[in-house]
Amino acid sequence: MKWRIDPDLTLPLHQQVEKIIRTLVEKPEYQSGLMFPKEVDIASELGIARNTVRTAIAKLVQEGILVRKKGVGTMVVRKKLLTRLDHWFSFTKEMEEKGRKIINYRLEVKLVKAPPELAEIFHIKPDTRVVEITRLRGDEEKPLLLSISWFHPRTKVQIEQDFTRPLYKVLEEENNVYVTLSREDISAIAATNDLAENLQIKPGDPILTRNRTVYSSDGQIVEYNQVFYRGDGISYSVEIGR
Template identity: 40%
Template sequence: MTFAIDHKSPIPLHIQTEELLRKIIKQPQYVKGKHLPNEIELAKKLNISRGTLRQAINKLVYEGLLVRKKGFGTKVNNVVSSKALSWLSFSQEMAVRGIPIKNFELSISWVKPEETVANFFEIRGNKKVLKLERLRGRPEGPFVYFVSIFHPRIGLTGEEDFSRPLYEILEKDYQVVADLSKEEISAKPADKFLADKLDLDLGSPVLIRKRFVFDQAERPIEYNLGFYRADSFVYTIESRREK
């Protein structure tokens, strides 16, 4: 791949550099773990200042696409990250980051909701709800186990093609738009069930993301639990101080 910056372009150099880096890190050799060229060497090759290059690299580090280690250099970050600025479905998150995803397990059942779920949905505990369980990850191995439970109001049958993005199914097939997400983050040691699912040692750290999803009328539609390998997921929060 040719490394080039157009110094006659009206686009700022750091923006051009950032976009070039985004293309570079998608190359197979970098995805597989090769380090980026030395900063001094790369800045010289692009005929830009090291400060301009570092500004672009810092942006990608912040986004979780690159990781920099003192004494080792900069490389593609193989740890999945999620930023709490706006929310996407898991499939959308991974697509944005260019991460290929494989479904290792998928199961559907009708169950009586636990008290927490029944209270969230404001339904009786004896009314069965659709429960979707999925084990997902990179082609080389799973890193998250999802449990999704849906409000019976939606009308899901269990016959849907859940290889499609979940919120696409809700919106296109049932005219239900997932509009608001409220989340809780916690952690716990892996019990035998999660250790087996996520290929972890018993007691290894697991990150838990609990997501309460509402439609445009702020009615509950999904109760979602995600259990992530702690060594494969980073959750980033961005906030702005009110003045």
Template identity: 40%
Template sequence: MGYNKLPLHKQAELYLRRLIEQDEFRDGKLLPNEVELSEQLEMSRNTLRQAINTLVSEGLLIRKRGVGTRVAEKNIYSEATNWLSFSQEMKVLGVEIENFELHISKQIPSEEARSFFSIPENIKVLRIERLRGKVNFPFVYFVSEFNPEIPLNGTENFNRPLYEILRNDYNIIVKTSKEEISAAPANNFIASKLEIETGDPILIRKRAVSDANGLPIEYNIGWYRADSFTYKIESVRNSI
């Protein structure tokens, strides 16, 4: 291998880094199991496991109990400098989107949405839940609640981008998004939707969206697989 002077776990780590760059593994094929790999490398499974743990901690590998180890999908990056809808973000990145689930209902809003819209407690709002992601890889579950003052009614074709519907059908131009990002362990419901283990890390992204006139339009929460989403922020310091 040309790196025999390295400690054994570093040899295994380097081997794995080269292995996961192969097209077959980048395309989703599971890595050989630990027994096979340890035999190929002629080292103990404990040493191999140390190398695998390093790549898992770096977000390069995903290990799922009872399934195996595979290469992590490349992260989706979102920037705070010029906010976009989810569909727009993916289009800019050249990512083909698949909609896995769509649920539409009228419900009493969450406390956060009710406060944002400044509406009475007994008013129901349109609620849309969507499981979305790349082809064959769901990585975000969205819940959107809408201000009852806007004419959106749930009969629209939500295969179209949401903000395109608001603009073209109702002349509502969204402008401002106030966001909050936090990390948390996945509960049973979100884990089942995102095809991860309960307790696995997720990112929670909350958005409060207003139109060009300052009217609250949408309160949105997205639960993202932490191995598939990165949020970038660029700040410019004013001169003092």
């Protein structure tokens, strides 16, 4: 550890300590779950009182950056996955760009009869058979989302296709379908028993739900998708210009 307090700086001591701790928090080893250095060790390294370190750590705990676990120690709170509404990627591509490994906890592909609501969206007859893909996905720690997709019959999507691959890459390479537009509705709901079991949370916990209608380059509906996200696992960012 090579931390240093500069007595010549006009920045107050406790703010220097806080700045050092914030830098430590961003290190990959602590982001990955390594126990954060003890207050006494940080104080000894910096040659300052332990209370000063405790105050700085307490502030980061209050901000939700660090968490104290009784009998264990202090750890960095792993950052939520952040996705931007104005930057539409497949979930796989988005997470790859963030350096996160994605796991398919469950993948189910089957033919189902389109219920009236879906038939209305697709402008097809109720009970028309469509391909349904259910994916429970997350990182190495836990499931983060449950995704259910239905595909318009005109896409010629087949249940035999390899949907362990990124979905839109499959559509482009095997079905010659290129998606260019997504219309989305996002809301917060309380987790049902079924959703809670899938996402490994408690019934009634807040989750984010997103209903997405995906269109091809010629304006045709390709997919209708419902996604349910753990409330502690993802956040949306919106950038508005003027």
